[in-house]
Amino acid sequence: MRGGTSKCWIFDARDLPPGADRPGGRLDEVLASAFGARDPRQIDGVGGATSTTSKAAIVHPSIEDGVDVDYLFAQVGIGTPGVEWGSNCGNCATAVGLYALLNGLAVPTGPRSTVVLRNRNTGVRLSATVPTPGGTVPELGTATVPGSLAIGVPVGLGFRNPAGASTGALLPTGAGTELLGGVPVTLVDAGAPAVLADAAALGATALENPEEFAAHVPALAALRRAAALRMGLATEADPVSHAVPKAGVVAAPGDYITTLGETVRMADYDVAVRMVSMHAPHPVIGLTSAVAVASAVLTPGTIPAKLAGNRPSATVVRLGTPAGVVAAEAETDASGTVRLVTLHRAARRIATAHLLVPALLQESV
């Protein structure tokens, strides 16, 4: 499936071999083998050898009331047979929502159907709303997302009560702004935990194209580790995660050129953001990161709120990403707590496939 700007192989948990039902061990081995993860070019498997095309989701019907589908997100290694399970992926979630309808894990309920998803990596609940005219699930639509010219089925991806799924609080340390290795950052947990640095403090502008932004990746990798420790997501004894928390820089809006060559004016958006995905600049922004940045913009005292001009009652937060403007719709309650963030996305089924997995073939010989 394509979900937004990601390509995800989605597995029905019931199709996986015995024992490959949870992170670690056999499931990791099966995914790494199916993707050809050991090879940096992923020539011997279905992986696409980039962070946005080396993704999988394992889906099964939920036993929880009010939830249709549970899914586990897997970031499959590139040049290493490991699998990272520490994060969620919003793009894959849009694909999972459409997949659930196409494959009968959820049933159309009218001209628009909403599938409630639970991400088992982070515990966060999401909703995916898909047009289902006449009770049928479309294979294609005319929706597009920044970063891709491709059309797909429109999917409204909703993050309900997005704050604190990983750490218990929107601001895990209680502070809106703090110093991390001398750099002013906001640590926020909404959609996903994220460290958002003031771009200027790193010598960046948050208006860079991905190629230009590559120079800032090492500094953000260091901030990611320091933030993981500060937010209680890891201890010194844990291995370094390249996925958790999300890491990036933010700045006040300015004019810039997208990777597709279009000009974005400073008046067209609220805050400039450049994120890192694993070891490389993210070509757009991960959706969970978008929820984190939008939630921070709506939270007084954070760096993104200040850069976006302190408008905590905004209903739409427009994020300036390398590929264009990603708009997040936000609903807040009377106390100012963000209750729902919705992103308008596109997804489609690319293929249905039966995978031949070397690790399993070897066992059967």
Add this chain to the structure above:
Amino acid sequence: MRGGTSKCWIFDARDLPPGADRPGGRLDEVLASAFGARDPRQIDGVGGATSTTSKAAIVHPSIEDGVDVDYLFAQVGIGTPGVEWGSNCGNCATAVGLYALLNGLAVPTGPRSTVVLRNRNTGVRLSATVPTPGGTVPELGTATVPGSLAIGVPVGLGFRNPAGASTGALLPTGAGTELLGGVPVTLVDAGAPAVLADAAALGATALENPEEFAAHVPALAALRRAAALRMGLATEADPVSHAVPKAGVVAAPGDYITTLGETVRMADYDVAVRMVSMHAPHPVIGLTSAVAVASAVLTPGTIPAKLAGNRPSATVVRLGTPAGVVAAEAETDASGTVRLVTLHRAARRIATAHLLVPALLQESV
């Protein structure tokens, strides 16, 4: 399927939609749409966004006596919806041979089965020999190829009478060595037409890793065009092909380090070669290029023959590529004509899939 160091989507011609049965027009549109070719990251399709992972083959039973399977090779565009049909791909041919046996287009004939293939792009005939113990076709074996750690089914790929398929002669201009834009080159047509330049004349060593070799790609692109005109493969009025002829440099052996970090000694091989694939250094060597270089080594008067020490009766020609040594077995007749070149390769089925093609879905709405 993986074939050697390439990933190829193989289509049974009988599964394609009406009208998509030949290069140009509808078939190109279907392939470009299925691969997501318009996007440089091929996010919306099954392509892998590199020259070695954006390949397809269209296969059908042959009506020709002595040939089991005909196939068309397609190099699908990356960032452009075009498809190049001008060349063959030996790696895909190994995959086509195994595919034919796995899918009943050819029948196992004993403990080893040989499938005769005809490449419709170039007219060249190849044979693929696969172990079929007990008349069964394996999904996996223990064979490897330089450039990949992955294991696969051993496939012996034979190029029978490889000379002259595109131009009518092994040496299309009649000369073993000539000057092209002031650069000494050999123009050879065996397996595929190729222009092989003396590395030193371009300031190269043919011992470079792909990253280092990138600097020489523009010079080779210019030589490719000039060679296409000189060999009669194109006229000034034709658009520039980035695939035909194959282009690269050759040098006498020297020690070098492979991309997997292993040392190759000058005594371990006969001639150093660095090829270009489309717009980038080839990470190994295309198999049709390997046949061209090996045939040139066995032909007195060519640059590769001189660099390899003039041994026209050699039965194995060892090519030093960025990923390691590729050995070509050669059989020559009494007149010195190369009758068969065999390369020992590995292939495997990665997945069987039903593709959802946006261009076709749009028509059916």
